[in-house]
Amino acid sequence: MTDASDRQSTSFHRWRRRATRGLVTAGKASLQSGRSLLLRWRRLVAYLQDEDSFPAPYPPPPRPGRHTEQRDPAGPITVPARGYVFCFHVRATFTWSSEGLRPEALSWYAQYFMPQAIEQLTRLAAERAREFSPHRAGDMEVALQRALAEQTPWRYERGDVVVTCQPGAWVRLDQRVKQALQPHWERHIALASRYDEHLRRAQYAERLSRRWVSILREHIDGASADGAATGNEEHADALQHMLDLQEAAAEWIEDLLCDRFPDSTVFDPLTPVDLLSPPSQRQETPERPETPTGAAPESPDL
Structure with a gap:
C-alpha cells in the first residue's frame, strides 16, 4: 500500500x-x-x-486627367531631295497626350500608334523635300515645320479611346552634301571676316576724322575770336582735308554696306554637277578688293 x-x-x-x-x-x-x-x-x-x-502603405493611384508622353523614333527619317540623288535626314519627336487615360495606358497606346505617326510624317516630309535642292536643308526645315504648325494635332482612335499626337521635326544635310559644301562655307566665312574688318576700319576712320574736324573748328573759332589771323589759312586747309577724309570714309562705309551679299545667295550658282565635282575643278569666285579707290587711309582696328 x-x-x-x-x-x-x-x-x-x-x-x-x-x-x-x-x-x-x-x-x-x-x-x-x-x-x-x-x-x-x-x-x-x-x-x-x-x-x-502614419503614411499610407502604398501611394494612391494618380487621378485620371490629361497626361503627355514624348517618344522619339529609333533613327532619322530619310526622304529624297530634288533630283532624287541626295537625301534629307529628318530628326523627329512625337508628343502623345490623352484625356482620362492613366500614364501606363497612354504609354501602351503611344507605342501602338507610333508606326502610323512615323509613316504620316514621312509622307509629309517627302512631299516637301521634292521642292528643295539637297543643300537647302534650312528652307526644307522651315517649310516642314510650317506645314506641321498649320495642321491640327493628329488624332488616333481605337474603340472609345482617343489619343492625340503633336510631331516635331528638324532637317539635317546628307553627309555627302555637307562634305561638298564645306569648302564653300569656309571661303564664305573668310570673306565675311574680311568684310567685317574693312567695315570696322572705315567706321574708325570716319569717327577719327569727325573728331579732328571738331577740334580744328574749335581752334579756328577761338583764334578768330581773339583776332589772331596767323595760321588760319593752314588750319582751314587742314580742316578741309579732314572733311574730305570724312566724306571718303562715309562713302567707303556706304559702299561696303551696299556690296554685302546675303547668306542665302552663297550657293545660288551651285548645281548638282558642282556638288559632285572635285574641289580643284570648281570655279573660284574672284575676291573683292580690300580697299576701294579714294577711301580713307587704314587705321588701327578698334
Whole structure:
C-alpha cells in the first residue's frame, strides 16, 4: 500500500507542476497578446485622429486627367531631295497626350500608334523635300515645320479611346552634301571676316576724322575770336582735308554696306554637277578688293 500511495503522490505532483508551467506560459502569451492588441489599438486611434501621423502603405493611384508622353523614333527619317540623288535626314519627336487615360495606358497606346505617326510624317516630309535642292536643308526645315504648325494635332482612335499626337521635326544635310559644301562655307566665312574688318576700319576712320574736324573748328573759332589771323589759312586747309577724309570714309562705309551679299545667295550658282565635282575643278569666285579707290587711309582696328 505504501508503494502505491507514493507512486500516486509523485504522479500528482508531476501533473501539478506541468499544469502550473502551462498556466504560467499561457498567462505570459496572453499578456504579450494583450500588449500587442493595445499597441495596435492605440495606433489605430492615432491614425483616425491624425491621418498624417502614419503614411499610407502604398501611394494612391494618380487621378485620371490629361497626361503627355514624348517618344522619339529609333533613327532619322530619310526622304529624297530634288533630283532624287541626295537625301534629307529628318530628326523627329512625337508628343502623345490623352484625356482620362492613366500614364501606363497612354504609354501602351503611344507605342501602338507610333508606326502610323512615323509613316504620316514621312509622307509629309517627302512631299516637301521634292521642292528643295539637297543643300537647302534650312528652307526644307522651315517649310516642314510650317506645314506641321498649320495642321491640327493628329488624332488616333481605337474603340472609345482617343489619343492625340503633336510631331516635331528638324532637317539635317546628307553627309555627302555637307562634305561638298564645306569648302564653300569656309571661303564664305573668310570673306565675311574680311568684310567685317574693312567695315570696322572705315567706321574708325570716319569717327577719327569727325573728331579732328571738331577740334580744328574749335581752334579756328577761338583764334578768330581773339583776332589772331596767323595760321588760319593752314588750319582751314587742314580742316578741309579732314572733311574730305570724312566724306571718303562715309562713302567707303556706304559702299561696303551696299556690296554685302546675303547668306542665302552663297550657293545660288551651285548645281548638282558642282556638288559632285572635285574641289580643284570648281570655279573660284574672284575676291573683292580690300580697299576701294579714294577711301580713307587704314587705321588701327578698334
